[in-house]
Amino acid sequence: MIELQDIFLKYGDEYCQKHKLPFHIKKVIWNIISCRTSKLGGHMDECEECGHIRISYNSCRDRHCPKCQTLKKEKWIEDRKNDLLPVPYFHVVFTIPEELNFLVLTNQKEMYSILFKSVSETLLELSKDAKYLGAEIGFTTILHTWGQNLMNHPHIHCIVPSGGLSLDGTRWINSKEDFFIPVKVLWKKFRGKFLYYLKKEYYHNNSEFKFTNDIEDLKYKDVFQCFVDKLYNKNWIVYCKPPFGSAEHVLEYLDRYTHRVAISNNRIVAFENGYVVFKWRDYSDKNKEKFMTVTAEEFIRRFLLHVLPRRFVKIRHYGILSNRNHETKLKRCKLILNAKSLNSSITAKLSTAELLLKLTGIDINICPCCKGTMSLKRKLEPKICSPPNIAI
Known part of the structure; x- marks a missing residue:
């Protein structure tokens, strides 16, 4: 290989x-x-x-490194088994518009932090609204920064239980069969949150923002405001997949997504004469598998786009699944749902x-x-x- x-x-x-x-x-x-x-x-x-x-x-x-993720992934999944609840789970994906990609590349830590903050607050606030669920939920978020062609495509995958703990902490509230928050409501809230924090970061820390190449004009406040206004007028992409059937399906899904790198070794097909050929799926063309040929230099450039800032945490837990709620709210949910505890300490x-x-x-x-x-x-x-x- x-x-x-x-x-x-x-x-x-x-x-x-x-x-x-x-x-x-x-x-x-x-x-x-x-x-x-x-x-x-x-x-x-x-x-x-x-x-x-x-x-x-x-x-x-x-x-x-694609060689070093398997054991780390398996240990992580074993640790997560005790967090699973006996309810269906949803998979929700939040994606930012491609117009922001240049700004992300030059300000990774700031932009990825805004992305996490916007996604988490969107889900937590809307789920507490009695109009949608009226409960406190918990979820796991996973940052991916790449598309199949190795170009920049920042998005966050969320694994969300279908329901939550009532605000008074006495009962479990089940969600609807489809996701309990309409997708249109999600992307509008997400858009507002993200752009609010982007403007806050820009105006408070403008000297720390880096503007290069095609986005150099954004250092001027009137140009930046015009740029943001255009983003307010776009429909942002939030996608919700059908719920998983069981906790085993959730683990199988996490197995595929949590510790992925930009490209695995089995997708690299050929490497000779200074060119690299790799497999990719074109989602805009009926999910067809295709082959892309690029120079070794371009391949390395694309791969390095997805090196995260030092010590940046790409897998995070919120709500009842957060670390501070493990021994309180999560335990309460397990008791209400009569969930079995696993002896994960052995593994x-x-x-x-x-x-x-x-x-x-x-x-x-x-x-x-x-x-x-x-x-x-x-x-x-x-x-x-x-x-x-x-x-x-």
Whole structure:
């Protein structure tokens, strides 16, 4: 299989020489190049019976690396099992207009924070309105910044239970079969929230906003106000999918969405002569699978668009699912709904070897030659070396 690592190994250094990149992006490149190689060190195992030697190199654990997400994802999902309620769940997607994409690229932390704040307040405020539900809900939000073609497409996926805890905390209120808030109401509220916080950020922290290339004129307040007015006149996109059938379906869905990176290795079809070919789905053309060919430099540029700001949290929980409500409101909901509690602490304490055995059926403690027991012989120290322009 062709991997993202192969592309960065061959062209990452050249790309860094041609483009001035911030520290955290260089670090992501270096992590992907180094993942599961001698650069990061590892350990050597030896079979106690036949003496078979196996060398395993360490993972980079970078959240942008397609190799490092599977185990992290499975541990995260195991931790979430105890948060599930025995009710249907909805999937709601909030997307900002493409006119904002240039502003997002140059002000990622500020714009993504506004997006999270707008989405969460929209759902929490409308659900408390007796006209729609009159209850306090909880939901998980997941930020994705890419489209299938790897271009910038910021949007937030929300997993929302079909109902909520009554405002007096005594009963569970079920929602309608379709989503309890009309989509038109959602996008209008979301639009108002987002543009309000955008203007607030702009006027209070104008000196910190970055305006480059095609959006340089936005630094002038009259131009910015005209830009915002046009966004007020657009219909924003909020999409609500039919509810999931059960908690198992929710977990299956989360399995696909939570720890995704901009592109997985299995979507890269070919890599030769300086060009990369990858699969993508064209949603504007009946969801057809197509192939796109770009230069390696363009492929790297598109991928790096989706490197998140340092320490930026892309999965967040709100309402009754937030951390501060775990031991209070969420417990109350479980009691009302007679939900079974799972002993998730057992899985949470599983070692990497035990989790791999559970997921794949492969026991890495067993020798592949004689079925004897593999034991640690010695640790391998990392090699302190890096390409000159990717050095961190």
